[in-house]
Amino acid sequence: MAKSFDEERLLDTLRHTEVVLFRVDTSLRYTWVFNLPECFADAGLIGKSDGELLTAEEAEPLMQSKLLAITSGEPARLPCRMTLCGHTRWFDLRILPQRNADGDGDGNGNGNGAGALNPVSELLISGHDVTERHLLAARLHELTHHAEEMRERSARLESLGLLAGGIAHDFNNFLAGLAASISLAQTDLQISLRSHEYLQAALDASFAAQQLTRQLLTFTKGQAPHKHACDMRELLEDATHFALRGSSVAARFEIDPALWTVEADAGQIRQVIHNIVLNARQAMPEGGTIRVMAANAEPGVGGHNDTAVFAAPSVAVTIQDTGTGIAEELRDRIFMPYFTTKGTGTGLGLSTSQSIVQRHGGSLTFTSTPGVGTAFTVRLPAQPGLRVEAEEEAPAEMRGSGRILVMDDNELIRKLVTEFLQNAGYEVAAVSDGDACLRVVAEGLARGETFDAYLLDLTIPGGRGGVDTLRELQLLHPTARAVATSGYAEEEPMIHFARHGFCDVLAKPFRFEVLAATLDRAMALDGNPPLPRPAPREVREHLHDVSL
Incomplete structure (x- = not known):
């Protein structure tokens, strides 16, 4: 079929675009193609239908749309995917039915279309290659889906972090009671050396269990580093x-x-x-x-x-x-x-x-x-030149004196800590929450009595915790020397304890020798507010992370 000069110019222009042209006869076979993507050059479309060239998934919607355009004579538009020569491209197709002026659909008197009047003789199909746009949209969808998954995972991790904090506090309280019971049992002079070794192994195991909670918290909560000199x-x-x-x-x-x-x-x-x-x-x-x-x-x-x-x-x-x-x-x-x-x-x-x-x-x-x-x-x-802080050695004999107030909501911990401190020579009062603490202090002040140090649990479920208690306590006893305790060593007041008026901290579970040394340090301070200093090593350090 000879082409006019204008047609030649148009085709020459289209060669430099991503527009693809097809002619399809009424048997749905390709009779002419123009400007195919280079990767489709060897596809051999002429004389074949979509059913012979494409996958069933690709061919079926194409052939149905073409057949409908032939029988109805109406133009159609559809997106399609074509896989040829091992390459896949996406097109936005426009199907334009073409009619014979003499009313003969196929040149043999076999009409089609509406009442065989100006029947469709072939289809002219123009396709715009939208592969890059499709891939970009698919990538955007993938990234959006990935971002949503990340948000969901982050939300789950945040929830896990909150749960881990609560579990760590309660679990370490249980461990504190266990460790304290074992430590008191070791002070019994009637037990054999072998029994003492067994008790020590159990005590070491309880402190190893404490590290598991710290591993979980390190995994679930990203925290600012609390730096100190490291070996x-x-x-x-x-x-x-x-x-x-x-x-x-x-x-x-x-x-x-x-x-x-x-x-x-x-x-x-x-x-x-x-x-x-x-x-x-x-x-x-x-x-x-x-x-x-x-x-x-x-x-x-x-x-x-x-x-x-x-x-x-x-x-x-x-x-x-x-x-x-x-x-x-x-x-x-x-x-x-x-x-x-x-x-x-x-x-x-x-x-x-x-x-x-x-x-x-x-x-x-x-x-x-x-x-x-x-x-x-x-x-x-x-x-260079900075020295690593030496570990404190436990005193050979844990003896002391002075009046200590212990505040903890866990009855077993109150009982065991009280017994230990009393055995070590301290006078002890034990209360379960901040209101009781303030009441005991006020009653003592009325009699002219004060406490030399306070051991305050930070978290009291349903009651006044350590931070609020100390704030009120300092109004009654301005030079109060208080030590914060918690089953959750990563709490902000445990790390920046001096900001809240505490002079030291104890992470649960703690060893009795560490408790005694901490109270001795607290009582050795003068009446001035405590100076900011790094948290003790047992609070700062977290052990290894769990397998990720």
């Missing part, structure tokens, strides 16, 4: 051994003997090291050895396998495995929340670790070669 060698060895226990993977430590001190939240950094080592362990199912390296990095110098440059002194910790490595296409997603290549876990391990390191002013980077292994490097600001 990085001890931290790295403890966290690594914890993550590898029960596996066939060993660790080789290469730690600079003159490693600088890092000021950090030891519990959070343990969680980071634990997460990285756990990933290394899982990448080495057949076993092997991971290298844990730590070295000082001068200002402007990078660390092991690390391109990050710090303007100040830092410590670079690198954990290197010989596992499967990370595929190139996955590397941009490694630190994304909820991304995981494992069948189990939440996909929060590395994203949480990166967040923790960044809150410390550091960096977390990695290098990886598939089939060779992966190395993660943690860079943390260092404090």
